[in-house]
Amino acid sequence: MTRMLALIALVFSAAMARAEVDIQQVESPGGFKAWLVEEPQIPFVALELSFKGGASLDAPGKRGAINLMTALLEDGSGDMDAQTFTEATESLAASFDYDVGDDTLTISARVLSENRDEAIALLRQSIIEPRFDADAIERVRAQIISGIRSDQRDPDAIASATWDKMVFGDHPYGSNSDGTVESVSALSRDDLIAAHSATLAKDRVYIAAAGDITAEELSSLMDTLLSDLPDTGAPLPQDVDVKTEGxxxxxxxxxxxxxxxxxxxxxxxxxxxxxxxxxxxxxxxxxxxxxxxxxxxxxxxxxxxxxxxxxxxxxxxxxxxxxxxxxxxxxxxxxxxxxxxxxxxxxxxxxxxxxxxxxxxxxxxxxxxxxxxxxxxxxxxxxxxxxxxxxxxxxxxxxxxxxxxxxxxxxxxxxxxxxxxxxxxxxxxxxxxxxxxx
Structure with a gap:
């Protein structure tokens, strides 16, 4: 898979160097919009989903919930536990990545054309039907808490935390999106379910695809993948008027x-x-x-x-x-x-x-x-x-x-x-x- 992806990247970049980037704007019957760069010569599709809001949408007193929830999306969904989901993903030679920052939660998928329908069904399952199993929650929670404790001994992390608190105060930007040892330790499964519906919603998703997929196919894919999400997510935070003193x-x-x-x-x-x-x-x-x-x-x-x-x-x-x-x-x-x-x-x-x-x-x-x-x-x-x-x-x-x-x-x-x-x-x-x- 790695060698094939390297070849795909080489061929695609060479093609892009020869011409201007042709971006198509696609809208599905369900109202989802996407940008597409079509390259049918390569049997591979990259799909990118970004949900505006990200970790800034943590509920009061629940700092780190969205980060923990995001980390658990690949740890079991539907009728698959974490190991079964990983095995299914690998059997399709697919790659899914889930990441969250201050302003966006991003899901990246890389799938082969021949397995696209099966891979997208698996991706949909992880987005719409995460399991949040107790053992997975505790395992990932422990990893995050370990990282938080490590940051407490890292000068770079200390500098970032001090700067953010100084500049942003009580705004979500002013605290670590991973949360604290105390806040993460207190998170329940219900908190993760609430974080999921607050963050992954139709009204804040941005979509792009590149590779071997037509506008019509992408239109159908978007509705299949995302139609069962909540219509709206949590309100976005307020803007910050940045003020510093020399x-x-x-x-x-x-x-x-x-x-x-x-x-x-x-x-x-x-x-x-x-x-x-x-x-x-x-x-x-x-x-x-x-x-x-x-x-x-x-x-x-x-x-x-x-x-x-x-x-x-x-x-x-x-x-x-x-x-x-x-x-x-x-x-x-x-x-x-x-x-x-x-x-x-x-x-x-x-x-x-x-x-x-x-x-x-x-x-x-x-x-x-x-x-x-x-x-x-x-x-x-x-x-x-x-x-x-x-x-x-x-x-x-x-x-x-x-x-x-x-x-x-x-x-x-x-x-x-x-x-x-x-x-x-x-x-x-x-x-x-x-x-x-x-």
């Missing part, structure tokens, strides 16, 4: 190297200035070894092995954040340099050479994302979730190329906020202490 929050932790998260408010994906901001970030911290932060913090001063920044566009909040790790006796200098670079780009923008290299980086790598059915289906769903139109895949590079030096300078001065740049540092940093609290 300064440092130190979390003492016994480790030779400090870990830091830094950032402030960001920019929405649908903002007209998103592309200039996106290109600007490649120059600042998102362009690998070519980025300013890497050059100043690593190459010139040897303060870290890696530092980066990115635009974090969530459904209910927008941030501009980054990460760095450095020895305890050097992290203070690293944070100072990061702040200086942040302020310099905010005030002066970037150079024409930096802009040109950023455009080449972004446009040259884009076609490589379409390197197989699965990645294409994932991209199509992601585009729908972001409110993009199908033609985006064929116009995106032109929008990158249209960004000017003046655009970047103007946007950098607006979205980079050195006075609001806050660092959460976990470790034993020499010369650093908490200077402001949020």
């Amino acid at each position: 300064g440092i929050t130190v979390v003492p932790f016994d480790t030779p190297q400090s870990v830091a998260i830094f950032g402030h408010e960001g920019i929405a994906r649908d903002d007209p200035d998103f592309f200039p901001a996106y290109v600007m970030n490649v120059v600042l911290g998102g362009g690998g070894f070519e980025a300013r932060l890497m050059n100043e913090v690593r190459e010139k001063r040897g303060l870290t092995y890696g530092v980066y920044s990115y635009l974090a566009t969530k459904d209910h909040a927008n941030l501009y954040v980054g990460r760095v790790a450095s020895a305890n006796d050097r992290i203070a200098e690293a944070t100072q340099v990061i702040g200086d670079v942040w302020a310099d780009v905010a005030q002066n923008g970037v150079t024409q050479d930096e802009l040109d290299r950023a455009k080449t980086y972004l446009t040259g790598g884009y076609p490589l994302r379409f390197d197989g059915n699965g990645r294409i289906a994932g991209i199509l769903v992601g585009m729908q979730l972001e409110g993009l139109e199908p033609e985006y895949v064929n116009t995106r590079n032109a929008m990158i190329e249209a960004v000017t030096l003046d655009d970047v300078k103007r946007v950098a001065s607006e979205i980079l906020k050195p006075e609001a740049l806050h660092f959460v540092v976990v470790g034993q940093p020499d010369g650093l202490e908490t200077t402001v609290g949020n």
Whole structure:
């Protein structure tokens, strides 16, 4: 199966490189909508389902229920226990993956054309008729609790948890979607059933497919797969108005190297200035070894092995954040340099050479994302979730190329906020202490 999938990915990516991506919009009699990239030469279909809301839909006091529920979808359904379901999946050479994040619950399926009907029936069973057997619940619960306890000893996880609580407070984003030891330990089977109906519903599903399937076949498949879901799920959470104060929050932790998260408010994906901001970030911290932060913090001063920044566009909040790790006796200098670079780009923008290299980086790598059915289906769903139109895949590079030096300078001065740049540092940093609290 692995060798065949590799060949399929190679053939498909070669086909995609020869022509523009042709996205069909499909609607089923039952009202489900999907995007499809059809490739009949390859006997393989990738299907992607994303349910908006994700772990943010946990009921009050039930943190971790949706995460636990999602992990159990492949642990038995219908008249099959976990082992029987796994054996049936393997016998069809199918692959199902269930994952949940802050904003989406995603189900990915990879099936052979010859087994498509049987594989989709099995997938439907896992989505519509999960068993939530007592032994499976306890086994998966124990795995999740073990992971939570491990995170309590992980500086990176501690930094993330501290940052999220500081920025998001009581919003679902402000706590770990895995839950706590106490909240996960208290979850009942009824809680998982409630989490299932709250999350997997018709009114929030986004669908994409790529490979050997026609629009008519996909239309029928969607109704077969999803018609028995509840019509509506739980209400989505409120938006968060992100506010930070410039300064440092130190979390003492016994480790030779400090870990830091830094950032402030960001920019929405649908903002007209998103592309200039996106290109600007490649120059600042998102362009690998070519980025300013890497050059100043690593190459010139040897303060870290890696530092980066990115635009974090969530459904209910927008941030501009980054990460760095450095020895305890050097992290203070690293944070100072990061702040200086942040302020310099905010005030002066970037150079024409930096802009040109950023455009080449972004446009040259884009076609490589379409390197197989699965990645294409994932991209199509992601585009729908972001409110993009199908033609985006064929116009995106032109929008990158249209960004000017003046655009970047103007946007950098607006979205980079050195006075609001806050660092959460976990470790034993020499010369650093908490200077402001949020």
